[in-house]
Amino acid sequence: MMRAALCIWIVSAVICVGRGHHHLGHAEVKDQVDQDTALDGSADSVSQVSSANKEFAHRLYRKLAAHADTQGKNIFFSPVSVSVALAALSVGARGETHRQLFSGLGFNSSLLTQTDVDQAFHTLLERANNASKEDASEGTAVFVDSRFKPRPEFLETLKQSYFSDGFNVDFTKTADSVKAINEYVDEKTHGKIDKLVEDLDPSTVMYLISYIYYKGKWASPFDPNLTKEDMFMVDDKTKVPVQMMNMEKLVDTYYDQAINTSVLHLPFNSSYSMLLLLPDDMATLENAICPNHITKWLKWMKSRIYDIYVPKFSIKSSYTLNDVLTEMGVTDMFGDRADLSGISEGQKLAVSNVVHQATLDVDEAGATAAAATGIGITLLSFRHVPVLKFNQPFMVVITERSTENVLFMGKIINPTI
Ligand SMILES: *[C@@H]1O[C@H](CO)[C@@H](O)[C@H](O)[C@H]1NC(C)=O
Ligand SMILES: *[C@@H]1O[C@H](CO)[C@@H](O)[C@H](O)[C@H]1NC(C)=O
Numbered sequence: 001m002m003r004a005a006l007c008i009w010i011v012s013a014v015i016c017v018g019r020g021h022h023h024l025g026h027a028e029v030k031d032q033v034d035q036d037t038a039l040d041g042s043a044d045s046v047s048q049v050s051s052a053n054k055e056f057a058h059r060l061y062r063k064l065a066a067h068a069d070t071q072g073k074n075i076f077f078s079p080v081s082v083s084v085a086l087a088a089l090s091v092g093a094r095g096e097t098h099r100q101l102f103s104g105l106g107f108n109s110s111l112l113t114q115t116d117v118d119q120a121f122h123t124l125l126e127r128a129n130n131a132s133k134e135d136a137s138e139g140t141a142v143f144v145d146s147r148f149k150p151r152p153e154f155l156e157t158l159k160q161s162y163f164s165d166g167f168n169v170d171f172t173k174t175a176d177s178v179k180a181i182n183e184y185v186d187e188k189t190h191g192k193i194d195k196l197v198e199d200l201d202p203s204t205v206m207y208l209i210s211y212i213y214y215k216g217k218w219a220s221p222f223d224p225n226l227t228k229e230d231m232f233m234v235d236d237k238t239k240v241p242v243q244m245m246n247m248e249k250l251v252d253t254y255y256d257q258a259i260n261t262s263v264l265h266l267p268f269n270s271s272y273s274m275l276l277l278l279p280d281d282m283a284t285l286e287n288a289i290c291p292n293h294i295t296k297w298l299k300w301m302k303s304r305i306y307d308i309y310v311p312k313f314s315i316k317s318s319y320t321l322n323d324v325l326t327e328m329g330v331t332d333m334f335g336d337r338a339d340l341s342g343i344s345e346g347q348k349l350a351v352s353n354v355v356h357q358a359t360l361d362v363d364e365a366g367a368t369a370a371a372a373t374g375i376g377i378t379l380l381s382f383r384h385v386p387v388l389k390f391n392q393p394f395m396v397v398i399t400e401r402s403t404e405n406v407l408f409m410g411k412i413i414n415p416t417i
């Protein structure tokens with residue numbers, strides 16, 4: 001297993017080049033605006049949502065990297081999959097729960113309503129699933145317990161804006177429900193994520209899924225004949241053998257002096273690219289990287305002939321995001337304070353957990369990446385037992401019920417004497 005001290009980002013060149021308003025010249029801004037307004041009048045919310053998604057990606061990365069469970073481990077996740085899943089959840093959130101989700105996702109509620117966000121995701125998902133790009137797919141699904149009746153308007157928004165597939169399941173049959181969810185994700189990720197859900201809380205009434213799959217061929221493939229075993233330096237003390245791919249070719253690179261990081265741009269035979277970032281010091285890069293870096297690198301990259309070496313590898317990661325989301329201020333949805341009354345009016349719901357898995361395979365021909373996010377929604381049981389403890393001075397009355405005569409009455413200050 002390779003422990004990569006190599007930070008890999010798959011970015012959509014379309015989104016990243018076009019959207020950083022602050023760095024674009026007038027002509028480019030105009031092109032971008034024309035493209036968006038040609039589609040519909042909500043260009044502004046689409047660009048606000050996609051720029052919030054980019055910021056969210058980096059904030060989530062930093063939280064994951066800082067987490068004790070990930071120390072010395074690979075990190076790989078799909079921020080877009082997490083954003084889509086949480087945005088779909090926010091359709092049914094109200095009050096403080098909704099405010100926290102919005103602010104956690106980076107949506108400014110004085111500029112964007114939930115409807116704006118829904119329409120923006122509609123546009124973004126439509127673009128991602130454009131039939132002319134067969135190598136990428138992205139979507140959502142909702143599994144609903146057969147006896148649970150969500151508000152029809154909640155399901156309708158999920159279907160219309162998030163292109164959700166809907167399924168009825170019997171969550172009391174836990175093993176069957178787990179199987180149904182896992183089979184769906186397995187199919188959508190072409191077998192890459194076959195066990196998103198390990199187990200389900202028995203009080204689950206709804207399960208929200210988002211998935212993403214991408215398979216790209218390098219615009220210039222590596223020659224398998226040049227792939228050789230080589231050492232990968234995990235840290236000062238640890239070396240591991242890897243299959244190192246090699247090519248000598250005209251490639252786009254950038255050296256970011258401010259953070260001592262070399263950037264290699266490997267385009268796929270599509271509008272997508274992989275950026276490989278090799279820092280002198282990983283912590284410096286991790287703490288600094290933000291959407292503007294990607295804008296800058298893609299813009300200022302220079303072509304020249306390099307002898308490049310990139311390991312061939314397959315990694316898989318799995319996270320429960322409850323802790324990091326809580327650290328990002330999304331707290332209420334997990335407990336008694338959850339307000340998911342937009343999903344169901346009468347019943348008190350809460351999120352039991354948010355799980356995420358991702359895979360990345362890189363070889364001579366290209367790369368395949370897949371991810372899925374699952375959000376379990378449970379019925380809060382009313383078994384919640386309130387506590388009433390007489391552990392301080394109290395009064396006592398002994399009465400006969402029909403006459404209400406007070407037989408005894410007193411005050412207990414200290415029950416021990
Ligand atoms: C939200 O947008 C308003 C209006 O542009 C701005 O004043 C405010 O600072 C923004 N809030 C955040 C958290 O960015
Ligand atoms: C789909 O892609 C084609 C070609 O790249 C483009 O002309 C079209 O506008 C795209 N459609 C959407 C909905 O983004």
Ligand SMILES: *[C@@H]1O[C@H](CO)[C@@H](O)[C@H](O)[C@H]1NC(C)=O
Binds near residue numbers: 269
């Ligand atoms: C992409 O792949 C197709 C088929 O494999 C090929 O015809 C085309 O030239 C490639 N395009 C680029 C930009 O490499």
Ligand SMILES: *[C@@H]1O[C@H](CO)[C@@H](O)[C@H](O)[C@H]1NC(C)=O
Binds near residue numbers: 223224225
């Ligand atoms: C790789 O090596 C094999 C056997 O030596 C040879 O037949 C083949 O043409 C080589 N492939 C390339 C792309 O050079």
Ligand SMILES: *[C@@H]1O[C@H](CO)[C@@H](O)[C@H](O)[C@H]1NC(C)=O
Binds near residue numbers: 260280284
């Ligand atoms: C980058 O490397 C140079 C030379 O080793 C060093 O002086 C500088 O402090 C480094 N900058 C950062 C941000 O680490």
